[in-house]
Structures are given as C-alpha cells and as structure tokens.
Amino acid sequence: MALARLFRMALRQGVVRGGARPESRPLSCFGGACHVCGINGVVRLQGRSDGVPLEALIRRMNDALAHRGPDGDGAFIDEARVGLGHRRLSILDLSDAGNQPMFNEDRSLALVFNGEIYNYLELMPELKAAGHVFRSQSDSEVILHAYEQWGAECVRRFNGMWAFALWDRRAQQLFVSRDRFGVKPFYFHQSPQAFSFSSEPAGLKAAGCMNGQANLTKLHAYLAYGYRISDGDTFFDGVQELLPGHSGVLNAAGQFRSWPHWELPQRGSQAAPPPAERAEAYRALLTDAVRLRFRSDVPVALLQSGGLDSSAICATVNDAIDAGHLAQTDVTAFTAVYPGQPQDESAAVKDLMATCGHVRSVLLTPGGKSLSTGMEDFVRRMQEPVASSTSFVHQQLMAAIRQQGIKVVINGQGADEALAGYGRYIVGYRLLDLLQTRPAAALNEARAMQRLMGMGFTQLAMQTAKAMLGRRAASAYRARYVERASTVLDGAFHASHHGRLPEVTMQRGGANLRHHLRSQLLSFGFNQILHYEDQSSMSESVEIRSPFIDYRLMEFAFSLPDDALFSGGITKRVLREAFAHRLPASILHNHNKIGFATPFDRWMREPSSRAMVAALVHSPEFRSRRIWNADRLAKTLLDPQAAARGFPVWRFMNAEIWMRQQGIVNA
Secondary structure (H helix, E strand, O other): OHHHHHHHHHHHHOEEOOOOOOOOOOOOOOOOOOOOOEEEEEEEOOOOOOOOOHHHHHHHHHHHOHHHOEOEEEEEEEOOOEEEEEEEOOOOOOOHHHOOOEEOOOOOEEEEEEEEEOOHHHHHHHHHHOOOOOOOOOHHHHHHHHHHHHHHHHHHHOOEEEEEEEEEOOOOEEEEEEOOOOOOOOEEEEOOOEEEEEOOHHHHHHOOOOOOOEOHHHHHHHHHHOOOOOOOEOOEOOOEEOOOOEEEEEOOOOOEEEEEOOOOOOOOOOOOOOHHHHHHHHHHHHHHHHHHOOOOOOOEEEEOOOOHHHHHHHHHHHHHHHOOOOOOOOEEEEEEOOOOOOOOOHHHHHHHHOOOOOEEEEEEOOOOOOHHHHHHHHHHHHOOOOOOOHHHHHHHHHHHHHHOOOOEEEOOOOHHHHHOOOHHHHHHHHHHHHHHHOHHHHHHHHHHHHHHHOOOHHHHHHHHHHHHHOHHHHHHHHHHHHOOOHHHEOHHHHHHHHHHOOOOOOOOOOOHHHHHHHHHHHHHOHHHHHHHHHHHHHOOOOEEEOHHHOHHHHHHHOOOOHHHOOEOOEOOHHHHHHOOOOOOHHHHOOOOOOOOOOOHHHHOOOHHHHHHHHHHHOOHHHHOOOOEOHHHHHHHHOOOOOOOOOOOHHHHHHHHHHHHHHOOOOO
8 A cells, every 4th residue: 555655646746667566556547538738758779878867858848848738747757768758738537537647457558648539438338348447437548458459450440639659568669649630749859869759849859859950841842832741851850740640669679660540542432422411421420520529528619710611510519509419508609800801700600600599609809919029929839830820810819718718629620621622722623623524514613613703714724724733833833923932042942942842743534623632631731730720729728629620521521522522613512511501691602711811911011010020131140041032032021012912921930930949050
C-alpha cells in the first residue's frame, strides 16, 4: 500500500520514473479521459545523451505546450532512455483519473494521446468479448487494448482525430500514428542522438531540435503561391511531420519507418447508393457524425456562418435535440459578423436561427486586436506561416469563445473539399471534364454557371484553360501576372525552387474535377486550413471538432459520380438535396459563398497598419533578406492599395515576422 501511495504521488507530480516496480499495476485512468491537448516525447538512441536529464527535457517541452493543456501535465521516464510528456485540456472526465501518460495493466505499454476516438464506446464491447478488462470508460484505454488486440492495424478501426505515441517496453519500440486527414499534428526530429516528437514546433524547439535554418523550398512555395504542401516537410529545416493517414515505428535499433494506414478511395472503387437514396444516406451519415462529436463532459458549441455547411450541422443538432438523441438540450452558436461590410453574414444566420429553437445565436465582431497590435503575438502562436488573414480573425474568434467558458466547438470544415465547393475556383475542371466526355452538355453547364454563379463566358474559358495547364503552370502564371508575388522574389531563389512544386496534370477521360479535389484534400489546401485551425484553437485551449471530416462521409463523397457533386451550376448538390426542405432559401440557394472572408483590404489602409508595414520594410532584417528584392518588395508593401490589387501582402508580412521570431539565418 505504501508503494502504491508513492506511485500515485509520482503521478500527481507528473513524473513516473523507470526502474523497479511491481509487474502489475492498475491503470492510471479510471474514467473517461480528455486528450485534445499536447504530447511530447524523446527516445534516446544507442544510449547517447546530450547531458540534459531526460526528465528536465520533457518538462521543458511540456512547458512550451502549456497553452494546449492548462488543466494539467504529466511525464513518464523509462530507464533514462525514453521520456513521454503530456499537457491536458479537460473535456471528458474532469477528474484526475484522466491524466496521462496512461498504461496498460502490466505497464508494458505507455501512451500519450492528443485527439478523440469518437467511436470508442462502440469498440469496447468487441474488445471485452476478446477478453480485455476495462477499468475506465476512456478512449485512451480503448487505444491501449486495441493495440494489444490488433497491433498496428488497430488504427483502421478508429473513427476520430488523433496523434499518439505508444511506447512498447517489451519490444523496445515506439509506435506512432496520425489520423486520416491530419487534423491533429505530429512533428518529429531525428538525429543520431535522439528521436523527438511534439504536437508543435515549440516543443521541439524546447528540446533543442531547431538549427535556425528554414526549409527554403517550403518557404518559396508559400511566398510565391500561398501553399503549405502536405509532403512531410515543415518550414523548419530538419523538422518533419508524420503524414496524415500514416503510422510509424521507431524500432529498437533506432530506425524509423512510416506507412499509410488509410488512403482515400479512388473513383469507382466503392459502389454509390442509387440516385434516389443518396441524399438521405448522406444526411444519415452526417447525423451520426454529429452525434459522435457531441460526446463530451463540457458544453459543446457551434461555429456558425451563413453558409451551407455549418448551417446543415446547426439544423442537424437542433433536430437531434428535438428527437431526444443528444444529451445536451441547448447549444450556443457563435458567428463572426462585420456590420456594414460585404463579408457580413448576420442576415442569413438570422434566417437559420428562426428554424432552430434549441440554438442560441451569439454574434461576435472579432476586432479586439488590430493587425498592428496583434500580429506579432499571432505569428508567435501559429509557429509556421499561414496562408491568409482568415486565420488572424479565427484566432480572435477562438479567444472570444474561450472567454465565455467554452472548450469545445463544432465547425463545418471539410465539406467544400469533398463535395466540390468553392465553385468559382473549380468550374474549369467541371467544364473540362464535360468537354472531354459530353461536349454537347458543356454549353448548357456553362450557361447554368453564368446564371447561378454570375460568371461570364470569358471567366469560364480562363478557368478551363487553367485546368488544362496543370498545377505548376497555372500557379506560375498566377504568381507572375495576377498576384505578382514571384516578381519581388530574388531571381536565384525563385529559379532554384519553382520547379519543385508538385505537379497535378490534366487528366484524360473526364477525371479532372475529382483529381483536383483529391489534390486539394491530400496535398495543397486542406492541410493548411487544418494547421491554422488547430494552432489557433489550441493556443486558446479550445478543441475543434469537424463532422464533415468523418472518414465515412469523405469516402461516401468520393464514391459519388461528379453530377451528384456539381452539375447545373450547383455545387455540393448532394448536401443541398439532403437539406432541401430544412434550410432557408437564403442559404440553400446561395451559390456565391467562397468561405470565411475578412476585410483585409480595409485593414491594410488603416494608419496603424501602414505604420507597421513601414517599420518592417525599413528594418535592417528586412533589407538583408536574400530571398527577395528588398527595394522592389518594400515599394509594393508601402502601397496602401497593394492588397486590394491582389498582391499577397499578408504572406510577406507573416514570413518576415516569423523569420525574426524563429531566428532564421539562411533566408
């Protein structure tokens, strides 16, 4: 009993050291557990050490991620070779029972976990039938027993968002995994001395893994084209991220190998329901995805816009409450509004709320911090450059929501990428497919696009030409002649990196729309949205859940023919049909919404913003950069109309501040 008390005391203090201990111990968690937080770890290779005690190193890493988990931290040290760290944000089981690291019965497995396994209650009966004994109702314990039962293949059975590391003491190996779409981050660094990982670059920086060097190919793709390619590299030289949908093992010899545990199905590999059943089937899947994401011991709120996706979720939540299918009987929906601005969506939200009696609408106007007062802090929170000012507003929205005591919010992310949203940017791929397969239908489709989306035939022709060019050529054209970003870059820098952009070529036989959607979802666009949303929300200790990212919905969408996604000038057809008799016409028939927009052009004309830009471009740091032509770029940034003319002012400001904060010396 005395030894057990000492062990519990060590858990409360956050450190469990390796060494002598009884072979069998109770699990460290006895109830549901919260895991949307931060994880860290170091495995020292071949007994090598840099002289810093492992316990101190894990503490530093945990401290760097305190914002991700303000409700507690824990650490596990195994024989001065392996250290695991965890920061906790309490959402399920608010008691100390939810602390991590977590262990199996004989302590041969140690787990740190960031995320949620939404279907953990459904997996428990199968594991119990196989002989596993549960001492809690937590998804962490489900991971442990699932690994014991199925090994590395266990992740194929999970429905959720996750990044976790599991130290297998018997095999002396580290098993790691990341969810199918990379909602939860997993950064890592490997040297001859150690394999280190963290939920954020800040954790690795605290472990001494940064060398002051930027990944210049990554930085070029961002500045020239606005991309954060999902290829395993990060903006930091030597720091990688485990790819979405991948697992990996660091074996006893210190060799790391990763592999895909899931892949998005190819077109035609899954049978789609009959046309008359598709809308209802999709709505049923969405309803179940929402139900799973309402599992929480703290109130769940909604992020609400005037768009179709978040409105479909709001209506689903309201109707589930009506039917008695959710334990939570009233829900708050937060909306960012800009009164008097074109981006304001309060009228559409008001129409929706008139049909949702269980949802309380709260309108917020993010603006507590101007660019001049908030940009430095924002870039520090993001830790890597982000694509647009949308992320700046998103972070302020998260701060406002957290101030109201909310820890969990649900959003509509993912529907546009799977269901062919953002119509203005994909019309060319749809028309190209029709020209290749049904030329007679292309003219009727173009007319419908003109009527519903307000696009002229010249615009449609240009978008079709873009689809024919391929990603590299289209991106190069936009960078030089539309945004003009490449014209201010150093010539040698641009020449040495522009050819490294991954190519997405024109497809034959009418596969261009689907090929583009796959590339956006897996490589070009979606990962940068998920990156800023995770950093933004977790910097304010808020968890985001996204029902549309449920892999069942994604696989369903990619089983459908293109006509079910985009036809007659109408995008996201299956979703509109699923809610045709439920949503207001102002939302259902809005074909021009392009996502969460901000009045960035106006902000850049404000005196405080102009002063901030002037200070940046006249600084010695800016003038000494080797990646751009400082005189030409300064002239462009000092023009108060540059953003309105389409120049990516945000990206260059963001990059300069990021390089200063991170001490980048090779740019």
